[in-house]
Amino acid sequence: MNIRLYVLQRATAAIMAPLVLAHIVIIFYATSRGLSAAEILGRTKGSIGWGLFYGLFVLAAATHGAIGLRAIASEWTPLRGHALDALMWGFGVALAALGLRAVSAVVL
């Protein structure tokens, strides 16, 4: 891992720390109140706030996870150089696409 990836991974971790806590609180809130899927969607549809919250969460998680996967692959597989970067980008873009698709489904 080089300094650029190191800084990016620490920065995304710092972004995710409060988001994870808020996400857990939201899960407890939704389940303890017994909110139905329709009620949840009623609150999230068209909400810029929820879109930004989970959009940021998805991008931070995709970046953080992809860099972490690159570090693991560099130690546990023979992959080196461009192959490692291709794995990181492929995984990160796929994760971001899947996550943003899910966010768009509950917000748009």
Added chain:
Amino acid sequence: MADMIEVLLWRGKEDGRYQTFQVPQRENQTVLDVVSWVQRNADPTLSYRFACRVGVCGSCAMTVNGRPRWTCRTHTSRVVENGRLKIGPLANLPVIKDLAADLQPFFEKWQQAKGVFAPSKTRADPVETISPASAPRIAADAAIECINCAVCFAACDTVRWNEDYLGPAALNRAWTLVNDVRDAGNRERLAAVAADGGCHACHSHQSCQEHCPNKLNPTASIAGLKRRTMQAYIRGEL
């Protein structure tokens, strides 16, 4: 004290095997004494490396009962288990023969980490006064007593997993020079240790400081490099 120690010594290269010898146990006997006894009394073809025998030169490190150690300052009374000593070459390095590991990769990484002093003055300049109480000198002094024995390199999980990793000793050396105010090579040095395989590959397992015979803490030095490179990166110097 038992009369004899059962000593298993690695013979050959990577594809070698352990050979068993019976060695008389003595008081104040070191692991290096045991190896030397075998070479002088049982098998003169045994290959191993040592020089000073007093813990200064860093030549005699081997794997003793699974742990990398400096053999000249390790008493058998501390490490014999059930009357047995299993001694092999250092891990994470190619084996030349028997107990002699090839330290070339270790020293090449020392060079890659820019572990060489880069002078900022000529011999015509006056000698710079360095206060031993200054913060950079205190940081450098804490890490300076490395004897290049490669025990930390052999103990490090990241070295085993990542062939590009510079390793604890080279990074510890880089940290001493980063804190040497007379040195002029820090831009290149910080770039070298901030690249792939540099200080950011360290997982802080702390095996280096656990095994260092001189009680140094390369993990702390590497953490210092992580901080220093981060500052340089944010300032746009990397």
